[in-house]
Structures are given as C-alpha cells and as structure tokens.
Amino acid sequence: MDSKADFEPWPEAPAHPGQGAAGRAAAAADPAPGGGKYVASSVRGAAKILVVGPLGVGKTTLIGTVSEIKPLFTEAVMTRAGAAVDTPAQSTKTTTTVALDFGRITIDEDLVLYLFGTPGQHRFLPAWRDLAKGALGALALIDPRDVAASFDALGHLEDLDLPFAVAVNVFPDSPQHTEDELRMALDLLPGTPLVRCDARDGTSSNQALIALVRHLILAATESP
C-alpha cells in the first residue's frame, strides 16, 4: 500500500552513526504503523519543536523514542532566496540539501506536535531558517564527550532568537561534567534549562521535552 516508487529520488535514509542500537532497532521495527498513519481527524492544528545538535548526538534516537509514528526521513532542498536578504552570504551556493528526520506526538484531540531533527553544521543554516519559522522552541542535544560539537547549533538558536533547553545525552562512557562546568563551557544564560537525558529512553526523553516546554511557558509569561 505504501509502496515505494520505482525510482529513488535520493539515496535511502542516511546512516546516523553512533546513535546506538536502540535507535536502529526502533527504526527497523514497525515498518507500517497501520491505522496510526493519519493524524486524528479532530486535530485542528500542529505545533513543532526542533531537536538540534551535531551528527551522531542522538537526535534520531530521541525522536524515535518519543514519536508515535516510525520516524520519517525527508530531504529538503533549501534555496537561499530570502536567507540572503538578512544574512551575509556564506557561500555562493544557491541551494543546500539536507536530510531531516521527524516524529509526531498527538498532544490531545485537537493538537499534534512535530519534532524535527535538525543538524547543527553551519552549512545547514538555511534549513534552520525555514524550520524555525513558527517553532515553539528547540531542544539542543549535547554529547558530553564532545561538548564543542554543539557550539554551532547553540549559536544558530541564539541568532534565530529561538528559545531552547539543553539536554545532555548521557552515553555509557560519558565523562562526568558538573552542571557548572557544562554551563560555563556552553556559556548558557542562567535561565536556560540544562537537563540530563538518555535519548534511548522514552520517559527520559519526554522529561527533557517537558523541561523545554516549562521553560517556554516561563519565558512567555515573563516577557509581555
């Protein structure tokens, strides 16, 4: 029913190295989520949250553990039209191709939430501008073994003025940074939430999203 086209417009879903067996298993299972394909007909609108961070930090895993649909991949061809107006051109390329994965959470009978995984590298900034439009906020994932890899992503969020929370994805061999060390390394504002999470665990990932949304509510009620 959901048969693939005879041709492949682009290569198969990109490999996401280092994101653990859990993510791969989740992606392999449940190839067709049956009756769950469609959003409930009572839903009247959609909201979105970006999940950002460097490749391999666990974005796909986190989205997979909280999504009610099998995470999907799509490849965006982003033109720089518009982006060039408000930013100095970083390159002469007019299009950027970026693979994005996303998942879905039904919030209640009339609202559905999409999570878009967005890679952090600078060349993906045009994709961010499109996706960040209308986003509630972002969850920035940090790999404690390579904190610096997330600097670009955090910089983009600050440039786009998108409120965010930071979640440290705990890996088995993670070094034990203190909260103060991480806050200093990431140069976080005192109000920015910093939580630990295990992207392979649905409850833990959900709690990271909850920390973000609580922060968004606080930010929205503080600034008139």
Next chain:
Amino acid sequence: MTNGPWERTSPVRPYVITGGRAESAGEPLSWESLIMATDAAFPATLQPEHLAILTHCQGLLSVAEVAAHLGQPPSVLQVLLADLLEWGLIVTRPPIPPAERADVTMLRKVLSGLESRL
C-alpha cells in the same frame, strides 16, 4: 492503491514534475501544515503526481509526512499542494502561526499532553 500513479512514473527530475516552477505563488505551506484530500471529483487529466498525493491524503497528514511517504522533497510537494489547494482538491489546517509562539495557553496544552505520557 496497490499500483499508485506515482509508481508508474518514470524517473524525472523534480522541476519536470512541477512544470518548471520552483515555488508556488503564495507563501508555501509549512512542513507541519496538516492537509487532507476533499471529496471533490478530480479531473481525469490530473497529473499522476497530484493523484499520488490525493491517494496518500485520505486522512490528515503533515506536509512533511506526505513528502516522506512519497519520497519527494517538501519543496516539490509544496508546489503541487498549492495546485491542489487552488483546485479545491485538498484542504489544510494551518499550523500555529508564528505570532502565537508565545501563546501560553497552547504551551500549557503541550505541557499537559507531554506530562500525560509519563
């Protein structure tokens, strides 16, 4: 359905599918916009790619989901969706507009929805 129109098409570059148009006239539908096919009868001359979208949209789906299911970049889909909208063959439920980003009521809804999953 088992042999949808999309599957019968030959490999063509995206701009051929969109008739050379890179973007639609109005503001393109955002990736999280929800769309659904209407009951309106469609012309027999409908392009296979348009038909494939209608086949996949028997219920509500986001633009991103339809793009992923069909294996087309959302940018191509946005052009085709603009056609279908104009012809009255699909309806959309617009996403929360950016102005409502700080809508506390909606954020509280999201929060309680997430908390109910714990």
